Amino acid sequence: MAESPARTAFAEEALTHLDTLYRGALRLTRDPDQAQDLVQEAYLRALRYQHSYQQGTNMKAWLFAIMRNLFWDRFKGSRKEDVSLDDVGEFVLYEKLRDEGARPEADVLDKLAASEVVKAVETLPPLHREVVLLVDVEGFSYKDAATALGVPIGTVMSRLHRARQQLQKSLYDYAVESGIVRGNGRPQVQQ
Amino acid sequence: MNCKDCSEKLDRFVDRELNSTEVLELQLHLESCPDCQDHYEFEAHMKRLVKHSCDCDTPPAFREKLRQLLS
Incomplete structure (x- = not known):
């Protein structure tokens, strides 16, 4: 079955932000294969929840939010696992x-x-x-x-x-x- | 504005997050203070260095795979 024009247009627009998502995923996962899996999952989820995107708002920020939330769910398990920074004091x-x-x-x-x-x-x-x-x-x-x-x-x-x-x-x-x-x-x- | 005020606002200046009044005040200070001007250029350089170092494009094969998956 052919995809609807609205879905196709949404996907096209979303793909204009692919480099941002890939760079972010690569630096978060530190692994090219995991980065690709993460980005793919993020795009599939974005399409599934397309209706929750508000037209006129920042799509790049919305997509990044989906990707980083998946990262925290998949790769970290819990946000509590994030370690805090050592206190380096005022280092300029x-x-x-x-x-x-x-x-x-x-x-x-x-x-x-x-x-x-x-x-x-x-x-x-x-x-x-x-x-x-x-x-x-x-x-x-x-x-x-x-x-x-x-x-x-x-x-x-x-x-x-x-x-x-x-x-x-x-x-x-x-x-x-x-x-x-x-x-x-x-x-x-x-x- | 003194050097301490300038230093505190430098991050936001480099990130273009100051309002127009703050920008003007800071620029006036930088024009009269070579050390703060050097510090500003250092922080701006640092930001560019991080951006350029972390820059990379999506692998073309993955881009195509994704495009087909979503079409």
Whole structure:
């Protein structure tokens, strides 16, 4: 039986957001096969509950909400399993590097490998990782991120703040371990 | 605006979440404070770095499979 034009149009529009869902699923599951399973299930569920989508609202946020809810159901079992971030205090990478004599952008950011940045993102607890994915990677506003995650805007802001501090701390530790900067923040002397 | 106020609003400035009055105040401060300007550029660079590092496209074969499944 042929699909209805309305269902086809809905599916077409939903598929324009596929890259956002796939990127999100890949960073949440950290596994390409699991990411594809998750995204496929999310799209099937979206079509099944198409009637609950309100025209004119943010379809990308709605689809992301379906995907991340499935992630929590399937991969985590319970939201309580999410571990909280270690308290890194007020860690501001720019200030740390500047105070220790390095040039923060030229000496450090320009030398970080993309794979290390991904690793730092993927080691954030999922509740914090998903905020970084929405706001930094996908460019969601705080309001749209709050809609997708089902939390108040203040929660988005506080999780984002803590996630960025943890991210910067991880990248600083990597920069020290890999010799990009010395332990005191100074760049290695070029040979 | 002083440097502390600026630092507290930097996240929201980078994320384009300040209102127009706050943006104007912050921009005026940045014009007169090289250190805060450098800090702003660092945070903006950091945000771009995360975005570009995590960027990836959907595998074409999966996209096609999904398209057929949903059609």
